[in-house]
Amino acid sequence: MISLAYPWLLLLALLPLLFLAGKRYGKGEPVDAPVIPVGHWLSGMPGVSTQGRRTPRWRQLLLLLAWLCLVLAIARPQHVGEQVQMPVSGRDLMMLVDISPSMDERDMVIQGRSINRLQAVKRVLDQFIDRREGDRLGLVLFGTQPYVQAPLTFDRETVRTLLLEAGLGMAGRATAIGDAVGLAVKRLRDRPQEQRVAILLTDGANTAGEVSPDKATEIAAAAGVRLYTIGIGADSMIQRGLLGSRRVNPSRDLDEALLTRMAEQTGGRHFRARSLPELEMIYDSIDQLEPIEQEGQFYRPVTELYVWPAGTAVTLWLLLSALRLLASRARRNESGEVHHG
Numbered sequence: 001m002i003s004l005a006y007p008w009l010l011l012l013a014l015l016p017l018l019f020l021a022g023k024r025y026g027k028g029e030p031v032d033a034p035v036i037p038v039g040h041w042l043s044g045m046p047g048v049s050t051q052g053r054r055t056p057r058w059r060q061l062l063l064l065l066a067w068l069c070l071v072l073a074i075a076r077p078q079h080v081g082e083q084v085q086m087p088v089s090g091r092d093l094m095m096l097v098d099i100s101p102s103m104d105e106r107d108m109v110i111q112g113r114s115i116n117r118l119q120a121v122k123r124v125l126d127q128f129i130d131r132r133e134g135d136r137l138g139l140v141l142f143g144t145q146p147y148v149q150a151p152l153t154f155d156r157e158t159v160r161t162l163l164l165e166a167g168l169g170m171a172g173r174a175t176a177i178g179d180a181v182g183l184a185v186k187r188l189r190d191r192p193q194e195q196r197v198a199i200l201l202t203d204g205a206n207t208a209g210e211v212s213p214d215k216a217t218e219i220a221a222a223a224g225v226r227l228y229t230i231g232i233g234a235d236s237m238i239q240r241g242l243l244g245s246r247r248v249n250p251s252r253d254l255d256e257a258l259l260t261r262m263a264e265q266t267g268g269r270h271f272r273a274r275s276l277p278e279l280e281m282i283y284d285s286i287d288q289l290e291p292i293e294q295e296g297q298f299y300r301p302v303t304e305l306y307v308w309p310a311g312t313a314v315t316l317w318l319l320l321s322a323l324r325l326l327a328s329r330a331r332r333n334e335s336g337e338v339h340h341g
Helices: 007-027 057-074 117-131 156-165 177-188 213-222 256-265 276-289 307-340
Strands: 002-004 077-080 092-098 108-110 113-115 136-142 146-153 196-202 226-232 237-241 244-248 270-273 302-304
Touching: 007 057, 057 307, 092 117, 092 146, 092 177, 108 117, 108 276, 113 117, 117 156, 117 226, 117 276, 136 156, 136 177, 146 156, 146 177, 177 196, 177 213, 196 256, 213 256, 226 256, 226 276, 256 270, 270 276
Parallel strands: 092 136, 092 196, 196 226, 226 270
Antiparallel strands: 002 077, 077 302, 108 113, 136 146, 237 244
């Protein structure tokens, strides 16, 4: 649909006629050329006259057409497209993933094959990211130090790619849970208060960092950030060695009491993922706890079209200028021939 942003400016198209009528009836003299009422700064335009000098009819028409195109351009014609649904309104969600070397423990099983904890997290988070259409997602990776791998963005594909590229030990060999939470809060605190969510996944206890987990939890609660904590790792597994096999607890370093306290103090929940199916169920539960809000907002894309009439006006003006220059040279040549003769 074509529309005008300022349709009332089309009234300017009548100015040449009004000026012509004023000259004709105000002085009682016929005027052969329509004169556009402009200041002295345009008096040199072809077909524009302050004295009513006779102008060829075809030049009058071209000048009038240029004026009409100029008026149409300043009225800003636009093409308004069909309604398009805006991205749904969702959460600002930071995912905090532990990539310390302990995440290399191969106590997760998929189709009878053992994989390490980080591989399991990547597999489940890949599906979780795919379902969070409308959310701004961010990714914090942490070990001895945390860093923002992906800032909050609607670009889920980029977040997924950066997650899959994460490697064990990239952030150091210790686990700075408090620093990771503090960094996430810093990124979330300027977002709408009801949409600030952080999901912390780790397999150990806090062993590094400048901010304690309890202090980081206080900061998160004050900023209105809900923490969902996930402790990953099996309760027992068979470990084979030179002296035979023995059953061990690969999650002996996991501080579940801390993770539970952090979640409860911020209005979130703590989850325990002992296997890949449990981890999948946990992220399904978070999907239900933090639903995406479907607001159904729409907008119409607008394409500006004023460049076309403006370009036409400039082209006509250049054409008239060139014709005027040629006519002027022709008159000088004729005058020179008569004088020479």
